[in-house]
Each structure stands twice: as C-alpha cells, then as structure tokens.
Amino acid sequence: MVDKVLTANRLDDGIAVWLDANGAWNEDLQSALVARHPEAEASLEEIGKRDFSANKVVDVNIVDVTEENGRLWPTRLRERIRAAGPTIHYAEGFAPADAAFIAV
DSSP, X not given: OOEEEEEEEETXXXXXXXXXXXXOEESOGGGBOOBOSHHHHHHHHHHHHHHHHTXXXXXXXXXXXXXXXXXXXXXXXXXXXXXXXXSSOOSTTOOOOOHHHHHO
8 A cells, every 4th residue: 555644725825734643734744644554544534524524624635655765755746746835936934845856
C-alpha cells in the first residue's frame, strides 16, 4: 500500500492544510499523520467527512505520499504545489512556493 495523508482547504483563507496526529489541520505537510495501512486510510476518510460536515474544511482528499530522507513528498504535481504554497503572490505572510520542491 502507498502511504496516504489527508488534505483539505481552510474555509477562511483557502490555504491547503494537512491533518496532523493531534487531529488538527496544519499548514505543514511534514507534520501530517501518515496512513500506512487500509484501516488507517479508512479512518482518515471518516475524519475528512466529519470535518467537512462540520464546516471546518473543504475539498477534502486523501493523497499519496512517499517518504524520502525523513520528508514527505506528494506523488502528484498538484499536491506538491499545494504543499509548497501558492505559486504566485497570494497575501501578506504567504511566500510563493519553493520551485525546487515542486519540481521533484
């Protein structure tokens, strides 16, 4: 099984967030809770449905990641862009994405 993480967008600013081990939505992919077996993936799916229904987040998805040298890397380009941040100037306090991370 491929490792999985749960991602979504916050409602108030649209920033990509990742579910961490404390059950909180965090902007840092590296702090995401990783599902390494089907039961854990099913749990992530249920948490995503619950938090979407509670209007905490939108666009909830389970995405594939690999772990290399202790860092998580999304396998799809879309998710690498979301993890790295906006590719254009978004708002004060949000730096543009790291092109090297996206290009991996």
